[in-house]
Amino acid sequence: MTTERKVSFNSRGLNVVGILRSPDTSATNRKRAAIVVSHPGGGVKEQTAGLYASLLTEQGYITLAFDAAYQGESSGEPRGLEDPAQRVEDIKSAVTYLSLLPEVDTERIGGLGICASGGYINFAAQTDVRIKAVAGVSSVDFGQMIREGVKDTAAASPASAIAGTLEAAAKARLAEAKGEEYAQLPFAPDDPATVPDVYPALYKEAADYYRTPRGGHCRSTNRFPLRSTDLLANFDAFAFNHLISPRPLLMIAGSDADTKYFSEIAIEKAKEPKELFVVPGKxxxxxxxxxxxxxxxxxxxxSKSISK
Structure with missing residues (x-):
């Protein structure tokens, strides 16, 4: 049996809440290696990040899955804000938290990001050399998605569209400052049945995961303030991926994923050692x-990178 406890740590003045999991003594000896697990945009630590953290702990790794600042049980206003700089700082702060634990070997800390956090974990590791191994699952550069939509699909956006988005974000900022109701956006459609068939599979699937009992959680509200877009629009997750080397990079994507090209970009921008692992039919x-x-x-x- 693994053990888990709720913990919290400071991230740029905000209180971040996570679940620290420790393996049973009968698990494979991973030499006190630990992994930070960061959730998708709009997610919380109890969803897919928590699943992978739990499974990795069963395999002998200490794991820390946490709610990003402004989200879940973590502090920060306005609620739901998606700030890439803060998201990256949360990851680095999680590494600091693990580094101060006596049960963790500071030279054996890895990172795992899912969806938007696949981009954030790459960005964090570019300059935080304490992250000794970097992995992303179904990774997305949220900045590029805000600028362009989903490439080669009905959700792709012309370059001119970003101007309208930023104009709306500016108005939302002003409304918030005045104490007025401000615009928010959904991460996924609220009802899978309402997603047009011409839209990429990602949208219907996201609704099916987040807005149904399959993966839904009461603290995963499916909303983020529109002004998040002016924080995201010039974020480039993978531009400096060459800085991750000589630490290893693994990007995992489904062969049928609308977003597989993000993992391909990450690998293209990186130096060895690097690997793109494609899961057939997913x-x-x-x-x-x-x-x-x-x-x-x-x-x-x-096992080959932080616990050999």
Missing amino acids: THIALYDDSSVVLPKLVDFY
Whole structure:
């Protein structure tokens, strides 16, 4: 049996709440290696991040899955704000928290990001050399998605569209400052049945995961303030991925994922050692709760990089 406890740590003045999991003494000896697990945009630590954290702990790793600032049980106003700088700082602060634990070997800390956090974990590791191994599952550069939508799909946006988005974000900022109701956006459609068939599978699948008992959680509200878009629009998750080397990078994506190209970009921008691992027949959201292929790959990756 693994053990888990709720913990909290400071991240740029905000209180971040996480679940620290420790393996049973009978688990494989991973030499006190630990993994920070960061959730998708709009998610919370109890969803896919918590699943992968729990499974990795069963495999012998200490794990820390946490709610990003402004989200879940963590502090920060306005609620739901998606601030890439803060998200990256949360990851770095989680590494600091683990580094201060006597049961963790500071030279054996890895990172795992899912969806938007696949971008954030890459960005964090570019300059935080304490992250000794970097992995992303169904990764997305949220900044590029805000600028362009989902490439080569009905949700793709012309370059001119970002101007309208930023104009709306400016108005939302002013409304918030005046104490007025301000615009918010959904991360996923609220009802899978209302998603038009011409939209990429990602949208219907996201609604099916987040807005149904499959993956829904009461603290995953599916809303973020519109002004998040002016924080995200010039965020570039993978531009400096060459700085991760010589630490290893693993990007995992489904062969049928609308977002697979993000993992390809991450690998293209990186230096060796790097690997793109494609799971046949799987879509973006499918990898959130189907770990049958992903988990063995992650365990192999971390066993060779931070616990050998």
